[in-house]
Amino acid sequence: MSTLQKNDIHRGRVIDLTHEGHGVIKIDRYPIFIPQALIGEEIEYKVIKVKKNFAIGKLLNVLKESEDRVEPPCVYYYKCGGCQLQHMTYEAQLAMKKEQVVNLFHRKGGFEDVIIHDTIGMENPWRYRNKSQIPVGTNKDQQAIMGFYRQRSHQIIDMDECLIQAPIHQEIMNKVKQWFNELNVSIYDEQKKQGLMRHVVIRTGHYSGEVMVIFVTNGKKFKESNIFVERLQEAFPQIVSIKQNINTSHSNVIMGPQSVTLIGKDTLQDTLSEVEFKMSDQSFYQINTEQTEHLYQRALDYANLQGEEIVLDTYCGIGTIGLYMAQQAKHVYGVEVVQDAIDNAQDNATKNRFNNTTFVCGKAEEVILKWKAQGIKPDVVMIDPPRKGCDETFLNTVLELNPKRIVYISCNPSTQQRDAKILDQQYKLKQITPVDMFPQTTHVETVAQFDRK
Ligand SMILES: C[S@@+](CC[C@H](N)C(=O)[O-])C[C@H]1O[C@@H](n2cnc3c(N)ncnc32)[C@H](O)[C@@H]1O
Structure with missing residues (x-):
């Protein structure tokens, strides 16, 4: 057990990294894990959690910087839980x-x-994800928001760009979000377990360029579906399939067992080393x-x-x-x-x-x-x-x-x-x-x- 107290501010040298990418400082063999701190850095940190065998710290200042430190290019990086290593050079990653x-x-x-x-x-280690599963929620003004979750939470960070998703995915996300608001689409509330729209899943064939959009809804009735189909097809000719997946469970599982094709093909196609593959919305494909x-x-x-x-x-x-x-x-x-x-x-x-x-x-x-x-x-x-x-x-x-x-x-x-x-x-x-x-x-x-x- 340590004598550390919550809210204490300390200085120390980072001696290791955990598999979660957290810096490790030890005081008399008692470890303090500090997200975003890098090996070799002298830092100032605040103790935010004290447990029997370890503590968690919050990085306040880097007093001596590691050569592996870079400025994260994403403006949401320090809030969003999607990436953990943007503050590190790619070689160091x-x-x-x-x-x-x-x-x-x-x-x-x-x-x-x-x-x-x-x-x-x-x-080029960016914009590589061929599948985006984007949660939909509302802000305090009941406007639709879309983005990724804050670290270890289900709080959506509203964003209009994510640097690891395929670029077409964010263009589609931004349009869809705008239309959710224009058309006043009912949005699912995770706390109350009410409302319709839960997630928008977008998949792209990296080489084929084909795009599939899946609206994941809490229930079958999606009365604006025709308008979305029409607008998406007009704005994005690459979209070959638009689907609705019904998920009425109140778990964290993103997709439910049943999907219906609203328009286009049932499957998406891609090519890997000259072999053609098609995949349905529920099938695993390396991202x-x-x-x-x-x-x-x-x-x-x-x-x-x-x-x-x-x-x-x-x-x-x-x-x-x-x-x-x-x-x-x-x-x-x-x-x-x-x-x-x-x-x-x-x-x-x-x-x-x-x-x-x-x-x-x-x-x-x-x-x-x-x-x-x-x-x-x-x-x-x-x-x-x-x-x-x-x-x-x-x-x-x-x-x-x-x-x-x-x-x-x-x-x-x-x-x-x-x-x-x-x-x-x-x-x-x-x-x-x-x-x-x-x-x-x-x-x-x-x-x-x-x-x-
Ligand atoms: C990491 S993915 C690999 C898929 C494939 N080899 C690829 O490279 O695209 C693991 C796969 O295992 C499947 N799976 C999970 N549990 C399984 C089980 N007990 N028996 C067979 N398949 C399973 C999943 O549905 C998923 O498609």
Whole structure:
């Protein structure tokens, strides 16, 4: 326990960074975490929270600046919770992400000899998001506001520009917001759980330029929908699909289970390394297309396919990785829990004339048992789970299937490290590459190669 008191003002030297990008100062081994402080800086801070094992500080002044400090270009940066690292040079961001992986695997995980490569970064690490999920709310004058949430809150910061979203998304957001006000559209109130419009989701095909707009509403009746369709089509000819998604749940989940197409196509199309993909509004698609190509290329390198392999693409989404690999494999079996995504994967395989793929809807941990029972013997297993990582049964079945290689992509290296310990019984973790899919934020994506021992 520390003798620190809330509201105390102190000076100190930042000695470390947490995975959330917070600077760390220690007083007699007791840590104080200070957002936006950088390693090596001498700072003045105010203690805002004191807990048994740590305290939180607010940066007041930087007395000696780090060379890694830059002026954040976004005017909302210090309020908005969307980005956490804009005050850091991009080189320092990439180094921090690698360091996080080194720390998790070399130091904490005991994988001392795994090769950890430098983070693959972007040439221009801005305006990369091909999917924006923008909450809609009202201000005190009951005017519609749109933007992103203040850090650790559901308070919307009204904004007209976000530097990590695709530029067309903010143009659409600004028009839609103006029309919500002009047409007096009912806006959802999260506290009262009343009102109609909850979110506007915008997706863009990075290479195709196609745009999909989804109005997420609390209920079916959206009486102004025809006006929005007409105005959007006139203002933005790139829009190929306008949808309404109905979400009447009062949870934090953005989209509900049911969507209707108001006009245009049901799906959006994009191309990755000459393979055409279509995706529906509910299907997962990597949000940074440019970096996805680096990520998949690295995964393909690690899989080292010679043309004769049986590949399992587990947690396959719309089949992107599987279809990448099908070009160099004998057969690819994909599994994914979202039916829409599997429908997309099957259509994508047909459209690209692949006849060596099978996509199955179900839980990876269950379907892999069925594949095992059917006698399918994979040479390579590709794993790309959500943040929580893999189910233990799933990993044990992979061990029983005993493939030559496992390639594991993760958007949460700490669950990947946990899962790597299970795979370690039979597989050597050879190398890991962090790929910066989310510049300006603390999120880290990695791709890892495991070879049978
Ligand atoms: C990180 S995404 C990867 C998708 C795909 N590999 C890609 O690169 O686009 C994880 C996917 O796993 C799916 N998923 C989540 N839990 C699952 C489970 N238990 N079994 C199968 N798929 C699951 C999600 O719907 C999502 O599409």
